[in-house]
Every structure is written in C-alpha cells, then in structure tokens.
Amino acid sequence: MPVEQQARLDPYMAQIITYRKSGLSLNHIIGCPLDCGYCVRHFWGDFEHKTPQLLCSTSDAIDSLLTHPAFRPSTTPIQLFNKATDPFLPGVKPHLFQVLQALDAEGLDNLVLIITRFTVTAEDMAMLERLRHLRLTLLFTYSGITDPRIEPIAKSTITTTSITTACAHKSRTKVVLYWRPIVPGWNDQPETLGHVLTVGRQADAIVFTGYYHKQENDAYLRDLGVPLPYSEADYHRRKIMPAELDKRVVTAWLESGITTPLFRKTSCGVSYAHQVPDYNGHWGVRELCDICPVKQRDLCAADYHDPDRTEFEAVLADLGYTSEYLLDEGRIWTHGLGEQRRYAIQHTLRHQIWELDQPHMLHAHGRSLTGHQPSDEELQQFNLIRQQFETAARFDDD
Ligand code: SF4
Known part of the structure; x- marks a missing residue:
C-alpha cells in the first residue's frame, strides 16, 4: 500500500x-x-x-x-x-x-x-x-x-x-x-x-x-x-x-x-x-x-494458581511494565495498563488480569451487560473493590 x-x-x-x-x-x-x-x-x-x-x-x-x-x-x-x-x-x-x-x-x-x-x-x-x-x-x-x-x-x-x-x-x-x-x-x-x-x-x-x-x-x-x-x-x-x-x-x-x-x-x-x-x-x-x-x-484446575506480589512483580519487570494493582482473593485488578499489556501478563500467568474501569460481572464475563443486568450485591462488591484499590494505591504511593 x-x-x-x-x-x-x-x-x-x-x-x-x-x-x-x-x-x-x-x-x-x-x-x-x-x-x-x-x-x-x-x-x-x-x-x-x-x-x-x-x-x-x-x-x-x-x-x-x-x-x-x-x-x-x-x-x-x-x-x-x-x-x-x-x-x-x-x-x-x-x-x-x-x-x-x-x-x-x-x-x-x-x-x-x-x-x-x-x-x-x-x-x-x-x-x-x-x-x-x-x-x-x-x-x-x-x-x-x-x-x-x-x-x-x-x-x-x-x-x-x-x-x-x-x-x-x-x-x-x-x-x-x-x-x-x-x-x-x-x-x-x-x-x-x-x-x-x-x-x-x-x-x-x-x-x-x-x-x-x-x-x-x-x-x-x-x-x-x-x-x-x-x-x-x-x-x-x-x-x-x-x-x-x-x-x-x-x-x-x-x-x-x-x-x-x-x-x-x-x-x-x-x-x-x-x-x-x-x-x-x-x-x-x-x-x-x-x-x-x-x-x-x-x-x-491443576495448572491454575493465584500469583503473589513477588511473582506478579517479576512478570511486570520481565515485560517492562509498571502498574498499580490489587490482588484480591484470587482477582487481579489493574488500572491504566491498557488492554495489550494486560493480555501479555494474562498469557504469562494464565490468570485473568482485570481493569478497574471495565469491571467483569458474574455471568457477563467478557460480554456486554445487555441481557446480564448485574445485581445490587454485585455492584456493591465492585464498589468495595474500587475503594480497596484506591486505598492500596495510596498506600503504595506512601
Ligand atoms: S477455563 Fe475454559 S478450558 Fe478450562 S475448564 Fe474452564 S471452560 Fe474449560
């Protein structure tokens, strides 16, 4: 062309x-x-x-x-x-x-x-x-x-x-x-x-x-x-x-x-x-x-494991990325990394890496919310995660 x-x-x-x-x-x-x-x-x-x-x-x-x-x-x-x-x-x-x-x-x-x-x-x-x-x-x-x-x-x-x-x-x-x-x-x-x-x-x-x-x-x-x-x-x-x-x-x-x-x-x-x-x-x-x-x-099931901070940071370092993140009972939340970097980490760890601004909701995983209205409880849980993330990020800044 x-x-x-x-x-x-x-x-x-x-x-x-x-x-x-x-x-x-x-x-x-x-x-x-x-x-x-x-x-x-x-x-x-x-x-x-x-x-x-x-x-x-x-x-x-x-x-x-x-x-x-x-x-x-x-x-x-x-x-x-x-x-x-x-x-x-x-x-x-x-x-x-x-x-x-x-x-x-x-x-x-x-x-x-x-x-x-x-x-x-x-x-x-x-x-x-x-x-x-x-x-x-x-x-x-x-x-x-x-x-x-x-x-x-x-x-x-x-x-x-x-x-x-x-x-x-x-x-x-x-x-x-x-x-x-x-x-x-x-x-x-x-x-x-x-x-x-x-x-x-x-x-x-x-x-x-x-x-x-x-x-x-x-x-x-x-x-x-x-x-x-x-x-x-x-x-x-x-x-x-x-x-x-x-x-x-x-x-x-x-x-x-x-x-x-x-x-x-x-x-x-x-x-x-x-x-x-x-x-x-x-x-x-x-x-x-x-x-x-x-x-x-x-x-x-045999392959799956939740990485700890040491493992997660080693993967970030290997790929040359930096990010705020929250490890929350098996969920890995990041913010601002961008899709392309998240997928590189995801494929390295064979573990889902999520973005705080694009939350995944139960049964709507990776899909639009049309036909998957999240419950009040799910929305509440997500708000709690957002608060935890912001607190953790502030803590990390200190
Ligand atoms: S993650 Fe996918 S391939 Fe693995 S058990 Fe679930 S549906 Fe099957």
Whole structure:
C-alpha cells in the first residue's frame, strides 16, 4: 500500500502487531472483499477497502513479531491475519504460509490461531500438516446465517465445504467451529442452532459467541434493511450474548447428542483442542466452565494458581511494565495498563488480569451487560473493590 495511503489509515489499522485477548496478532495485510455486514473493520473506517494490500514485506512483519517486546517462545499465543482480511483469500494465503513456515523453521511451538471462512483445500491442509513445531488451530467462522445482506458468503457452501475438508485431513492441525455471531432473529431458530451443531460434529471443538454492536456496523446494517434486535442503548465495546440466548445455545447442544465439546471462550476451545490448560485463565471465572469436559477442567484446575506480589512483580519487570494493582482473593485488578499489556501478563500467568474501569460481572464475563443486568450485591462488591484499590494505591504511593 502506498505510504501516503497508509498515512491516512486509522492508527489501529496501521498497527502491524497488536496484542489481543486471543494472542499476539500479526496483520500486515489489510483489505477484504467478503463484505460481512457486521465486520469489525467498520469501527476503524476500513470497510470500503476491499483488495488485500501489504503494509510491509512479509519478512519484515515476521521480524516485527519475533522481536516484539511481549513475544515469548512457547508461551505467547499468535494470531495471523485476524483483524482486517481473511488469511485464505488467494492474495493472502501465500503470505500466511510464508509466516507459518518461517515460525516453524525457528522451532517455535507456540499456539497459532487462524480464523477463516474462506476456501481451505486438501492441499492447504497438507501444507499445514507438514509443520513440525507450531501448534496450529484453524477456526472456521460459521453461524448458519442465511441472509446474504449480513453475510454474502452465506449464499455459497464455501465455509461448510472447507470445514468438511479440514476435518477430513487434520491430524496435528486442530479445527474449531467458530459459531459467531449469534444474534436473535438472525440465526437463533432451533433448526439453525441444530444445523450449526451438525456442521461442527467433526471439529475438535465448537466455540460460540455473540455480536459486536456498535454505531458503525449498526448504521451499515440498518441501511441495508437488516433487522437488529438491539438499540443504541446497547452499544458496547464487548460482544452481546444475553444470558437467555447463552442458555438456549447450551440446551440445543446438550439435546443434540453431538459430542464435540462446546466452549464460551476462544482460548478455551483452542486450549482444549491442544490438550493444554486455558491460556487466558478462565478457570478463575468458574461459571464459564460448567459445559467443559471433566478431563479439561482437571487440567485447568491443576495448572491454575493465584500469583503473589513477588511473582506478579517479576512478570511486570520481565515485560517492562509498571502498574498499580490489587490482588484480591484470587482477582487481579489493574488500572491504566491498557488492554495489550494486560493480555501479555494474562498469557504469562494464565490468570485473568482485570481493569478497574471495565469491571467483569458474574455471568457477563467478557460480554456486554445487555441481557446480564448485574445485581445490587454485585455492584456493591465492585464498589468495595474500587475503594480497596484506591486505598492500596495510596498506600503504595506512601
Ligand atoms: S475448564 Fe474452564 S477455563 Fe478450562 S478450558 Fe474449560 S471452560 Fe475454559
């Protein structure tokens, strides 16, 4: 992409490496023709950018990833092309394979997440299976949406064919059916839930989640005449997945008899597939774990521990961060660190690291509060934590 065009990009879109909840994320190609109506690129004014373009060379991007201050061999989960394109588009795939081969040649065994809804062939799978070290997961976004205004690709069988192909040829590569977004009225009818579960039958895991409801994609979808069950009052930085909808999805899965495990969190599905404890430490948010296989719960439970101040400060020092924090009966509260730093700590400790200004509430964990109204008691408890945090911070200043 020409330099002058890059200079006009939203700063977030222009960032080649960002640290996200699911991993350190490499995105040196932006642009996508698939036109999913709910696409997050609406948020950064990049939706009209349809042709994938390089922001830098792939070898420079690989260097930037490996020299990123928060990158740690084995520990840091990696995501490739998950912000602004689809990694299996014809113009992107050669770069995806170049990155994978380069990382694998370094002997790195980090978890690598690749999210796609596009064509994955038997030859692609053969290439992925030749990797020797990386622990790779393909996450196929598939939601059973049939309205082509919301997902033009829904008119085809591209995604379901790719899932079948990937499942037929996988061995060391793991496959997750990424069931998102689930939105009332779009794809929550019992037959649609049943259909998606059937598609996930061959996968290693199914991960379900909701929809980012923000002004930008709301305006786009309403212009197309797409009905949305949420209002302006529901705009939120987190995805919407009301408790009632969560319950219906879980019930549909239980009643389906499908044995593929179901997860609420991406990292849980990926960790399960690779038989490791959840790298985001969701075991500390136990209400998420009620649907998880017993063997995986045992793995997470055995791995989980609450760090003390010495351990926490050692991790801060290793990453070069400073922060006010409060260790409160297993909860770690920070303030002002920023998402990217919090996730680096979280993945190092495999323990949730929370931000005081964006509290997590029971059963709404990591989700918008639409459909999860916190009780007075929960709000009161949180106010107490805020007071404790401020007192501890004052104490530390002394
Ligand atoms: S036990 Fe809980 S934290 Fe671990 S993978 Fe299962 S759902 Fe996630």
